[in-house]
Amino acid sequence: MNWDDGLTDEQKKVASHIGCHAVLVAGPGTGKTHTVTRRVIKLCQVDGVEPGQILALAFTRAAAALLKAKTAEALAGMPELPPACTLHSHALSQLILSGESVTILPQPLRIADDWEERNIILEDLKAVLRLSIREVRNRFKKLSADWQTLRADEAGWEQSFPDPRFLGAWHQHRELYGYTRRDELVYQLKRAIERIANFKLPQRPQYLFVDEYQDLNPCDLAVVHAICDQGAELFAAGDDDQSIYGFRQAFPQGIREFENVYPECKRLDLNECQRCEEPILKFADFVANWDPNRLAKATHSICEAVCGEVKILTFEHQAQECANMQIPSKQSQPKPRGNPHPTAFGSQQRFFSTAVAFASNSRPTGGGQRGKRAANGLR
Numbered sequence: 001m002n003w004d005d006g007l008t009d010e011q012k013k014v015a016s017h018i019g020c021h022a023v024l025v026a027g028p029g030t031g032k033t034h035t036v037t038r039r040v041i042k043l044c045q046v047d048g049v050e051p052g053q054i055l056a057l058a059f060t061r062a063a064a065a066l067l068k069a070k071t072a073e074a075l076a077g078m079p080e081l082p083p084a085c086t087l088h089s090h091a092l093s094q095l096i097l098s099g100e101s102v103t104i105l106p107q108p109l110r111i112a113d114d115w116e117e118r119n120i121i122l123e124d125l126k127a128v129l130r131l132s133i134r135e136v137r138n139r140f141k142k143l144s145a146d147w148q149t150l151r152a153d154e155a156g157w158e159q160s161f162p163d164p165r166f167l168g169a170w171h172q173h174r175e176l177y178g179y180t181r182r183d184e185l186v187y188q189l190k191r192a193i194e195r196i197a198n199f200k201l202p203q204r205p206q207y208l209f210v211d212e213y214q215d216l217n218p219c220d221l222a223v224v225h226a227i228c229d230q231g232a233e234l235f236a237a238g239d240d241d242q243s244i245y246g247f248r249q250a251f252p253q254g255i256r257e258f259e260n261v262y263p264e265c266k267r268l269d270l271n272e273c274q275r276c277e278e279p280i281l282k283f284a285d286f287v288a289n290w291d292p293n294r295l296a297k298a299t300h301s302i303c304e305a306v307c308g309e310v311k312i313l314t315f316e317h318q319a320q321e322c323a324n325m326q327i328p329s330k331q332s333q334p335k336p337r338g339n340p341h342p343t344a345f346g347s348q349q350r351f352f353s354t355a356v357a358f359a360s361n362s363r364p365t366g367g368g369q370r371g372k373r374a375a376n377g378l379r
Contacts, residue, residue, distance in 0.1 A: 017266065064086055098192065098199070105180050139162075
């Protein structure tokens with residue numbers, strides 16, 4: 001497969017970019033991740049870049065596995081493939097390869113698994129602190145949030161933590177059992193880069209790809225910046241309208257302020273939606289425009305789905321909403337207008353003619369953004 005097979009003209013333009021940091025802003029159904037994957041393939045097929053000089057970071061393990069599979073299919077026969085992983089996985093590999101220089105963590109580096117987390121760490125801290133399992137978990141959630149937002153870097157942070165007894169007990173427990181938590185990996189890599197003199201990342205890519213950039217938190221963004229400081233050209237892709245991981249401290253300002261953080265960068269856009277018709281896009285745009293800070297986009301439909309409709313369902317509380325999540329939608333599979341691109345999203349294209357907006361009167365849990373859920377059918 002050639003890197004540009006099945007791409008639209010605007011996707012080819014984006015996938016061809018090289019030479020400076022870039023941010024790709026792409027609305028729903030425009031083929032963002034597909035285009036990012038093709039740019040990785042082009043670097044190897046056309047530009048002569050060694051696969052080991054490329055690093056692709058995805059937000060989930062499933063997304064990383066898909067990117068690996070697509071690049072492996074296109075680059076079959078090459079002795080090496082570009083690595084693709086989550087940022088947590090990359091942080092772990094860098095900390096392991098750094099070996100004894102990373103003295104801020106128990107050595108040898110070992111990650112506590114789910115069984116140890118539930119049956120040893122939580123149970124022991126529950127007994128020592130005379131708390132319930134839920135209370136111990138909530139304290140770990142607070143600790144994780146402080147790592148993700150970088151509040152843990154602030155002067156006097158430990159003294160201001162709501163339960164200093166928990167911090168003391170956990171530090172002692174970790175030293176005794178010699179483990180590291182998964183949710184601290186990215187933060188500890190950031191600390192190593194900043195605090196260890198002349199620290200160099202063991203793997204320093206020439207080209208760095210980050211998908212779903214809008215879902216990165218401040219700690220993630222700091223590590224990405226550090227990788228760029230050691231010579232990588234960054235290609236970030238995302239859509240600030242789709243930043244829905246508030247529970248994980250997602251920071252959509254990261255993609256909104258990209259051009260200020262990387263002043264020599266280039267903004268790229270994908271505007272042709274191949275997933276749903278114009279009325280659906282207009283409704284999603286109406287919802288997204290309630291955020292006055294959103295990035296402007298010119299997303300428009302190029303498919304021939306039947307005239308779209310929007311259904312708004314309201315509920316008294318989220319429990320009732322969850323019990324009524326069966327969506328009364330119709331789906332059709334017409335051909336897109338103009339030049340069809342059957343491989344743009346795989347072999348099975350689906351065009352949505354109905355969007356359903358859910359809204360509960362109660363406050364959403366987990367840091368989600370209620371208005372953003374209205375466009376979930378487009379994601």
